[in-house]
Amino acid sequence: MEPALKMIAVKSSITGIGWKPQYLLPLKTLVSIVHILVTHTFAFIKYIFIQELENNPAFALEDFANVDFYSGLFVASSELQAK
Numbered sequence: 001m002e003p004a005l006k007m008i009a010v011k012s013s014i015t016g017i018g019w020k021p022q023y024l025l026p027l028k029t030l031v032s033i034v035h036i037l038v039t040h041t042f043a044f045i046k047y048i049f050i051q052e053l054e055n056n057p058a059f060a061l062e063d064f065a066n067v068d069f070y071s072g073l074f075v076a077s078s079e080l081q082a083k
Contacts, residue, residue: 041074 010017014024052059 037074037078041077045070045073
């Protein structure tokens with residue numbers, strides 16, 4: 001039996017954790033891209049849900065309000081970003 005995976009979140013500045021200076025620009029670029037993708041993903045989800053609820057008031061929103069749906073849409077949008 002494998003031990004349970006443990007994660008610890010640490011709040012610190014990038015310099016506080018000893019991040020190497022040559023990696024700062026790629027890190028900032030990655031954070032910017034992820035921020036844009038997440039923002040657009042959730043805006044798109046909101047648009048989809050609003051459209052569905054306007055077209056069908058009985059739309060089962062709770063069936064789609066789950067991690068798999070959100071992560072699938074995020075992955076799809078990130079793959080489009082890469083092209």
